[in-house]
Amino acid sequence: MNEIVSIKNGYFYYEDNLALENINLEVKEKEKLVLLGNNGSGKSTLLRVIARLYFLNRGEYRFEGKPLKKRKVKKEFRSKVGILFQNPDAMIFNPTVYDEIAFSLKEFGFDNVDDRVIEIAKEFNIEKLLKKSPLELSGGEKQKVMLASIMVYEPKLLLLDEPTAAMDPRTTGWFIDFIYDLDITAIIATHDLAVAYELSDRAVVMDEGHKIVYDGDMEELMKNLDVLLQANLIHKHRHRHKKFIHSHYHLHF
Numbered sequence: 319m320n321e322i323v324s325i326k327n328g329y330f331y332y333e334d335n336l337a338l339e340n341i342n343l344e345v346k347e348k349e350k351l352v353l354l355g356n357n358g359s360g361k362s363t364l365l366r367v368i369a370r371l372y373f374l375n376r377g378e379y380r381f382e383g384k385p386l387k388k389r390k391v392k393k394e395f396r397s398k399v400g401i402l403f404q405n406p407d408a409m410i411f412n413p414t415v416y417d418e419i420a421f422s423l424k425e426f427g428f429d430n431v432d433d434r435v436i437e438i439a440k441e442f443n444i445e446k447l448l449k450k451s452p453l454e455l456s457g458g459e460k461q462k463v464m465l466a467s468i469m470v471y472e473p474k475l476l477l478l479d480e481p482t483a484a485m486d487p488r489t490t491g492w493f494i495d496f497i498y499d500l501d502i503t504a505i506i507a508t509h510d511l512a513v514a515y516e517l518s519d520r521a522v523v524m525d526e527g528h529k530i531v532y533d534g535d536m537e538e539l540m541k542n543l544d545v546l547l548q549a550n551l552i553h554k555h556r557h558r559h560k561k562f563i564h565s566h567y568h569l570h571f
């Protein structure tokens with residue numbers, strides 16, 4: 319398989335604050351990986367660098383094998399990459415769900431816009447929402463609509479930032495199946511180990527030092543208490559089982 323994303327010795331700073339330290343990451347076409355890490359570890363920043371919303375201060379980023387140096391992002395790149403933010407409100411700017419989904423189709427010069435919107439709405443089971451304002455929707459519905467408005471233009475790389483945070487159990491189940499059936503590259507950031515375990519066999523873990531501390535098999539990660547603790551993905555708290563109180567590490571499955 320060809321490589322789609324490659325970052326070598328990548329550093330990113332917000333002003334003077336380091337947010338990504340010496341990132342090395344290679345992702346192959348059609349691969350799905352989960353990016354794990356606690357709050358502030360740098361997951362969102364890394365996704366934004368991959369989407370070219372931010373640019374590395376140091377290091378190299380290659381997309382489809384080609385180094386990307388210039389800060390000007392071409393429409394061709396934008397049409398190949400879709401990013402779903404943690405807070406979908408930040409992405410909504412059209413008056414109706416229909417317009418939201420149609421927007422990028424028009425932007426990228428697709429034909430049969432109407433047919434494509436209807437088709438994706440059926441696939442995502444959101445036809446009833448088409449005439450509504452996206453701002454009236456629940457958090458989980460908004461995530462679904464924004465995901466539809468990305469998938470409709472058929473990107474090659476899908477970047478998802480905490481996609482299940484606002485989803486109820488049924489929608490989360492739907493999302494896990496959606497990723498399972500997905501035929502493009504996907505990088506999914508989450509701090510939910512239970513969801514991560516369902517989504518991918520490859521886990522990339524970032525720690526509080528904004529570094530990648532693990533890149534490998536998901537099953538192996540689940541057994542690796544040292545990495546899970548270092549990345550703050552498990553915690554310890556007291557349990558009350560009737561009269562017996564004890565304490566142990568938790569995965570929260």
Ligand SMILES: Nc1ncnc2c1ncn2[C@@H]1O[C@H](COP(=O)(O)OP(=O)(O)OP(=O)(O)O)[C@@H](O)[C@H]1O
Pocket residue numbers: 332335336337355356357358359360361362363364404509
């Ligand atoms: N716009 C910003 N300006 C300055 N610092 C920022 C900005 N966004 C993030 N940071 C800092 O960069 C670091 C990485 O943040 P980032 O949002 O990438 O983490 P994250 O792993 O996605 O966290 P979360 O799970 O809470 O979304 C943090 O220390 C954060 O405080």
